Amino acid sequence: MHLAKRGARVTGLDFAPKTSTRRAPSEGAGLSIEFRVHDALMAPPADLVERFDLGITISCLAMACSEAAVFDHALGHIVSLVRPGGRFLFPRAIHRSRLLRRISA
Amino acid sequence: MSVADWIARCEEHGLELVDRGRMGFVPTRLLLAFRDWPDAYVRPLFKGGEWLLDAAPSLDPLSDYKWLLFRRRGTAMASAAVSAQDGPIRFIPFRLESPGLTFVYWTAAALFSAALWVTPFPPFIDYPQHVAVGALLRRMVDPASPERALYETNLVTYNGGFPRRSRGPFLSDAPGDGGQSSGLALPPRLRVRRPLARSRRRQAALVRLLRTTHHVELCCRLGFATTS
DSSP states (O other): OHHHHTTOOOEEEESSGGGGGGHHHHHHTTOOOEEEEOOTTSOOOGGGTTOEEEEEOSSIIIIIOOSHHHHHHHHHHHHTTEEEEEEEEEEEEOTTOHHHHHHHO | OOHHHHHHHHHHTTEEEEEEEEEEEHHHHHHHHSSOOOHHHHHHHHHHHHHHHHHOGGGGGGEEEEEEEEEEOTTOSOHHHHHHTOSOOOOOSOOTTOHHHHHHHHHHHHHHHHHHHHOSSOOOTTHHHHHHHHHHHHHHTSTTOGGGGTOOOOTTSTTTTHHHHHTOTTOOSSTTHHHHHHHHHHHHHHHHHHHHHHOTTOOHHHHHHHHHHHHHHHHHHHHHHHHO
């Protein structure tokens, strides 16, 4: 919604069927965001391949794809969604900070 | 995986690292986590923490998140190549909140509960020792019991509900009855609490109330299981 408010055409993908419930807030805000139910481990929909200028994953790879093989599998699919020259942003949790190690010790 | 691993794997998939940074100043996040501050405080505090992270690279270990920005190279990764990776992959067969996983969860819960009717001492972690300690504590209900000279009970611990429960008129002498009671009570408890706790419109006060009642009930139930 943050990007859509700034003029971006946004498509949201999530494997959970409840994704459709996310439409309500965006529609209420007058934003046209396309939400689709899709699993990153499945081949991407043909109409979305190389369609995007920017891809952002939020927790998908860091949380749901912790095993190397699964990570590579999902990453390959996600990469194919962005056109050549397009950008990818991966915000990811790194729970290796000194403070967090102290807390969890 | 480390950040270096992430970058290496991304580069293998035709991505080129353009920029990187950090976000989520842990001290600020912890400070904001303990209280539901007004938005007027939250925004400047959070932004102040992020500013510190940007201004002082040495604070990198105190960032909770890293961000990596990549650019996709050329046309190396064509969709056909992606499709070629779509062979069978073996991983978790169940998905969160799917009917299959829900069935497995309740089946496991039923099997664990059923074990309490098969034997009074199922091999649950801690359970036999709770029952054993409970037998001891039950003897301590008698003011003349010799155990009173050896032990004392602490009402403030999570097992602290047992002395009151042990004097209840409904308490059976059979070991394990408390466990059976707790097992029977679990499904209706979850049925009531789960939708409340997951409500999108839940209020902080409601969450605190649920936590409190859950803790109090836990005290009593564990105490009940212990003393029976």
